[in-house]
Amino acid sequence: MTANEIRDSFKKFFESKGHLIVPSAPMVIKDDPTLMFTNAGMNQFKDIILGTREPKSRRATDSQKCLRVSGKHNDLEEVGHDTYHHTMFEMLGNWSFGDYFKKGALDYAWEYLVDVLHLDPNNLYATVFEGSAEEGLPRDDEAASIWAKHLPADHIINGNKHDNFWEMGETGPCGPCSEIHLDSRTEEEKAKTPGSELVNKDDPQVIEIWNIVFMQYNRKADSTLEPLPMHVIDTGMGFERLVRALQGKHSNYDTDVFQPIIKEIGRISNKEYGKEEKTDVAMRVVADHLRAVAFSIADGQLPSNAKAGYVIRRILRRAVRYAYTFLDQKEAFLYKLLPVLIHEMGDAYPELPAQRELIGRVMKEEEDSFLRTLEKGINLLSEAMATLKKEGKKELDGIQAFRMFDTYGFPLDLTELICRENGYTVDEKQFNEEMQKQKERARNAAQVENSDWVEIKAGEQQFVGYDFTEHECNILRYRKVTQKKNTFFEIVLDFTPFYGEMGGQVGDCGVICSENETIEIIDTKRENGQSIHIVKKLPVDPKADFMACVDIDKRDGSAANHTATHLLDYALKQVLGDHVEQKGSYVSADTLRFDFSHFQKVTDEEIREVERLVNDMIRQDLPLDEHRDTPIDEAKKLGAVALFGEKYGDKVRVVRFGPSCEFCGGIHAKSTGRIGMLKIISESSVAAGIRRIEAKTGKECEEMMYTLEDGIRAIRGMFNNAKDLRGVIEKYIEEHDSMKKDIEKFQAQTVERAKEKLIAQAKDVNGVKVITAVLPLDAAATKDLVFKIRQSVQENLLCVIGTESAGKPMLSVMLSEDMVKNHNLNAGQMVREAAKLILGGGGGQPHYATAGGKNVDGLSSAVDKVIELAKL
Numbered sequence: 001m002t003a004n005e006i007r008d009s010f011k012k013f014f015e016s017k018g019h020l021i022v023p024s025a026p027m028v029i030k031d032d033p034t035l036m037f038t039n040a041g042m043n044q045f046k047d048i049i050l051g052t053r054e055p056k057s058r059r060a061t062d063s064q065k066c067l068r069v070s071g072k073h074n075d076l077e078e079v080g081h082d083t084y085h086h087t088m089f090e091m092l093g094n095w096s097f098g099d100y101f102k103k104g105a106l107d108y109a110w111e112y113l114v115d116v117l118h119l120d121p122n123n124l125y126a127t128v129f130e131g132s133a134e135e136g137l138p139r140d141d142e143a144a145s146i147w148a149k150h151l152p153a154d155h156i157i158n159g160n161k162h163d164n165f166w167e168m169g170e171t172g173p174c175g176p177c178s179e180i181h182l183d184s185r186t187e188e189e190k191a192k193t194p195g196s197e198l199v200n201k202d203d204p205q206v207i208e209i210w211n212i213v214f215m216q217y218n219r220k221a222d223s224t225l226e227p228l229p230m231h232v233i234d235t236g237m238g239f240e241r242l243v244r245a246l247q248g249k250h251s252n253y254d255t256d257v258f259q260p261i262i263k264e265i266g267r268i269s270n271k272e273y274g275k276e277e278k279t280d281v282a283m284r285v286v287a288d289h290l291r292a293v294a295f296s297i298a299d300g301q302l303p304s305n306a307k308a309g310y311v312i313r314r315i316l317r318r319a320v321r322y323a324y325t326f327l328d329q330k331e332a333f334l335y336k337l338l339p340v341l342i343h344e345m346g347d348a349y350p351e352l353p354a355q356r357e358l359i360g361r362v363m364k365e366e367e368d369s370f371l372r373t374l375e376k377g378i379n380l381l382s383e384a385m386a387t388l389k390k391e392g393k394k395e396l397d398g399i400q401a402f403r404m405f406d407t408y409g410f411p412l413d414l415t416e417l418i419c420r421e422n423g424y425t426v427d428e429k430q431f432n433e434e435m436q437k438q439k440e441r442a443r444n445a446a447q448v449e450n451s452d453w454v455e456i457k458a459g460e461q462q463f464v465g466y467d468f469t470e471h472e473c474n475i476l477r478y479r480k481v482t483q484k485k486n487t488f489f490e491i492v493l494d495f496t497p498f499y500g501e502m503g504g505q506v507g508d509c510g511v512i513c514s515e516n517e518t519i520e521i522i523d524t525k526r527e528n529g530q531s532i533h534i535v536k537k538l539p540v541d542p543k544a545d546f547m548a549c550v551d552i553d554k555r556d557g558s559a560a561n562h563t564a565t566h567l568l569d570y571a572l573k574q575v576l577g578d579h580v581e582q583k584g585s586y587v588s589a590d591t592l593r594f595d596f597s598h599f600q601k602v603t604d605e606e607i608r609e610v611e612r613l614v615n616d617m618i619r620q621d622l623p624l625d626e627h628r629d630t631p632i633d634e635a636k637k638l639g640a641v642a643l644f645g646e647k648y649g650d651k652v653r654v655v656r657f658g659p660s661c662e663f664c665g666g667i668h669a670k671s672t673g674r675i676g677m678l679k680i681i682s683e684s685s686v687a688a689g690i691r692r693i694e695a696k697t698g699k700e701c702e703e704m705m706y707t708l709e710d711g712i713r714a715i716r717g718m719f720n721n722a723k724d725l726r727g728v729i730e731k732y733i734e735e736h737d738s739m740k741k742d743i744e745k746f747q748a749q750t751v752e753r754a755k756e757k758l759i760a761q762a763k764d765v766n767g768v769k770v771i772t773a774v775l776p777l778d779a780a781a782t783k784d785l786v787f788k789i790r791q792s793v794q795e796n797l798l799c800v801i802g803t804e805s806a807g808k809p810m811l812s813v814m815l816s817e818d819m820v821k822n823h824n825l826n827a828g829q830m831v832r833e834a835a836k837l838i839l840g841g842g843g844g845q846p847h848y849a850t851a852g853g854k855n856v857d858g859l860s861s862a863v864d865k866v867i868e869l870a871k872l
Contacts, residue, residue, distance in 0.1 A: 014094045
């Protein structure tokens with residue numbers, strides 16, 4: 001079976017068992033403060049598991065694209081060195097939300113693996129939770145007894161809490177799990193050592209392929225466990241590992257998931273896979289990382305220096321340096337592999353072919369940029385090794401090695417490789433100490449302590465903010481949060497008009513009021529499908545009846561800006577073309593930022609045309625045409641624009657303003673007229689193929705116009721309130737340019753006369769022509785002067801000129817070439833020492849150097865100091 005056939009067979013099997021096939025969620029997670037990437041199949045069902053959303057179906061199945069770069073077995077720097085760990089991977093999963101539990105899950109797993117896929121039962125092992133005395137948890141005898149129907153006793157293995165008790169995080173749903181391991185060793189190897197002794201021992205041929213989690217507890221903040229009201233089955237099977245088993249391979253990279261990519265790497269690099277370990281590792285790294293980077297960009301995450309973008313940049317740069325070091329690829333290389341990736345995975349994941357051009361451009365620009373950085377880093381490392389040689393040392397200190405890693409992306413092994421080739425070692429202990437310090441800084445900065453939720457009232461939240469800005473409510477639950485020594489509280493209301501930050505639109509602010517007090521809502525976040533209200537203090541009586549009131553001014557401002565982004569998106573497509581797609585936005589009451597795909601700068605004429613289109617739609621006062629809970633197929637028929645990288649349910653909200661029609665869950669103006677007008681204030685590049693527009697609307701736009709008007713009025717006043725302001729300024733510029741040419745001509749004559757006079761007055765000191773002076777010249781004229789003097793006096797010259805311009809002193813030292821070589825003089829060293837007398841500093845080349853300062857009165861003394869330092 002091919003990889004694509006295996007993926008389909010899994011979903012079809014569980015569909016036949018009453019499971020709803022759901023599409024993969026984007027790999028890049030938006031609007032969840034606790035996660036950057038989908039790292040497990042359960043992420044998209046998190047709110048169901050937590051009880052904040054009812055499932056559409058009690059049974060579900062999917063193939064989920066995931067990204068892991070840290071955690072158990074998944075240090076990024078290890079990927080590629082073994083045969084079965086990856087950054088981006090696919091997780092096959094089946095789910096039960098309060099339906100079947102352990103027996104159903106384990107029986108289905110056995111039926112699929114043995115009866116459908118025909119894996120040899122003798123090669124399968126199952127682990128069960130051995131229990132934990134400290135937690136008061138018994139062994140999972142129920143799971144063990146179910147497995148006993150399928151497996152002999154020596155194939156059922158007890159697992160500890162680390163391996164066989166799954167937890168979502170420090171708090172939240174958790175429970176025992178049962179792993180299925182596959183022994184793919186040769187018969188000779190199996191005869192030497194039983195597979196049961198190698199389970200969970202990091203043996204590359206005895207690996208876990210499926211983890212079946214029985215979520216039955218909730219971990220509280222004090223670490224105690226309480227039973228969950230709804231039992232959940234959460235399974236995850238490594239797709240790449242399953243393909244390996246079915247295709248009879250000993251490495252995931254030998255399957256048709258990776259081999260087409262590896263063969264293309266070999267063709268381009270003229271290297272053969274399987275010949276040399278270092279080359280093989282590099283090919284595996286590139287093949288793995290290509291998928292991670294391409295899917296991330298397709299899902300809307302561009303490489304950057306912050307958060308999720310930094311993770312993607314780090315993965316891409318790791319691939320580039322392996323290709324650079326071991327595959328001899330000194331030019332951008334990764335993007336050339338995109339066609340083969342799309343050919344292999346484009347049918348299963350249509351976002352890849354749809355985003356082909358953007359992915360390729362972003363990857364190539366990132367590769368080119370890092371290759372320049374890599375070259376600069378190698379040059380700096382060469383300088384560091386030259387210093388070691390001069391000092392007679394053989395070891396590069398770990399602080400420098402860490403700086404190479406932190407600044408230039410050089411991991412320790414690359415620095416060690418380059419040093420070793422040149423006969424040097426690296427202080428690895430010191431490097432690791434610096435790395436640990438950085439990790440501790442990051443951990444401390446991100447540390448958040450959450451208390452348990454305190455439940456006031458049972459129930460689910462209902463969002464009423466589309467229709468109301470005020471609504472009666474009660475507090476359902478609250479908890480205390482401590483972050484960076486700041487303490488605040490999060491509260492969940494039963495009915496809330498407050499919009500939680502999502503989709504680039506900021507969260508609402510406002511108050512909740514009871515008869516006795518008013519509590520300020522300083523922000524509203526979106527978490528697990530509900531609005532979380534942030535307050536600095538709790539109500540005295542959390543059980544009281546409240547009125548929730550949104551800050552209308554801020555709400556109206558952000559709503560108008562959000563609506564303006566929809567009009568902007570439509571207008572950009574009309575002016576630039578249908579390839580334009582939204583790539584991000586940020587809207588608040590006073591900010592409108594819109595990122596979109598486009599491959600060149602938007603011209604002034606195009607910007608003006610976009611503005612005209614948007615403002616025309618604003619003047620038409622187009623009403624909000626809203627369609628809630630619309631089936632997605634019907635929404636598409638309405639012409640609604642869907643964005644790649646967004647997860648849509650079966651029912652969506654459609655927002656239309658005239659010709660603009662989009663999927664959107666945000667807050668909007670009741671009609672476009674409420675925007676007032678729109679003015680684009682900047683257009684710039686964010687990344688390859690991504691442009692950013694910033695704009696003003698409404699009152700902000702009005703204030704900007706007043707500022708511009710005041711500026712023009714002030715300029716007109718400078719020109720005697722001339723009616724033809726442009727003509728007067730053009731005339732002024734012409735006169736200025738003419739005078740500037742006259743001044744430059746006069747200055748050149750002055751420099752020439754000064755040169756002749758200074759050479760004529762030169763002193764002869766032991767055969768050296770010494771020229772000194774203190775003159776009122778600017779920096780450009782002074783440089784011209786000393787170079788003209790050197791041109792005229794080509795041997796035995798020491799020229800020291802002190803100058804003053806606009807109250808600032810400057811010292812210039814010029815030497816003839818023979819003075820540098822024969823007298824061992826250095827202008828840079830001398831000027832640095834003498835500059836102390838003008839309270840400044842400087843430097844330069846051995847034959848020419850300058851210094852600036854603050855003390856004009858010290859110029860003469862500084863000139864004399866240079867002569868003294870020359871020791872003529």
